[in-house]
Amino acid sequence: MTAMLxxxxxxxxxxxxxxxxxxxxxGPIDRVWSYLTDGELRRQWxxxxxxxxxxxxxxxxxxRNDELTDPPGTRPDGFDAEHRMTCEVTxxxxxxxxxxxxxxxxxxxFTLEEKGDEVLLIIVHRRIEDPSVLLNVSAGWHAxxxxxxxxxxxxxxxxxxxxxxxxxxxxxxxxxx
Numbered sequence: 001m002t003a004m005l006x007x008x009x010x011x012x013x014x015x016x017x018x019x020x021x022x023x024x025x026x027g028p029i030d031r032v033w034s035y036l037t038d039g040e041l042r043r044q045w046x047x048x049x050x051x052x053x054x055x056x057x058x059x060x061x062x063x064r065n066d067e068l069t070d071p072p073g074t075r076p077d078g079f080d081a082e083h084r085m086t087c088e089v090t091x092x093x094x095x096x097x098x099x100x101x102x103x104x105x106x107x108x109x110f111t112l113e114e115k116g117d118e119v120l121l122i123i124v125h126r127r128i129e130d131p132s133v134l135l136n137v138s139a140g141w142h143a144x145x146x147x148x149x150x151x152x153x154x155x156x157x158x159x160x161x162x163x164x165x166x167x168x169x170x171x172x173x174x175x176x177x
Contacts, residue, residue, distance in 0.1 A: 073159030
């Protein structure tokens with residue numbers, strides 16, 4: 001396994017209102033791709049929802065973050081037990097890249113690059129104009145990818161909500177101080 005500095009796990013604002021997060025995960029690439037596209041596997045780290053792997057396909061994401069880790073941690077005020085959002089596949093090149101719409105933002109692109117036995121996951125979330133949304137999204141992607149990494153490595157993830165809350169405080173300092 002390639003060692004990564006702790007700071008490498010954090011997302012960075014790579015251009016105005018764009019978050020880029022990179023994480024080196026255990027491969028092979030097809031396994032990581034399945035965790036992006038298979039609704040049952042994606043449910044284990046992000047959100048459920050069947051996805052047809054073609055441009056124009058709708059994806060109904062269903063978040064149940066209380067189910068991601070055991071224990072789930074303390075859900076912050078303002079978050080519900082379930083959240084839903086319909087997205088659309090805008091580009092796909094299996095198993096290397098997937099782009100989808102994402103609410104009122106400019107969309108998300110997942111890119112997978114083989115690095116020996118590992119896979120570099122790059123998430124680029126564009127046009128997050130509202131600073132409070134950028135803060136929540138930054139902590140959210142980081143916390144969800146922490147769960148994905150633990151699943152792929154066969155380890156136990158930190159309680160999701162507690163991790164998210166801690167990461168949100170860190171991102172507030174990193175992005176806005």
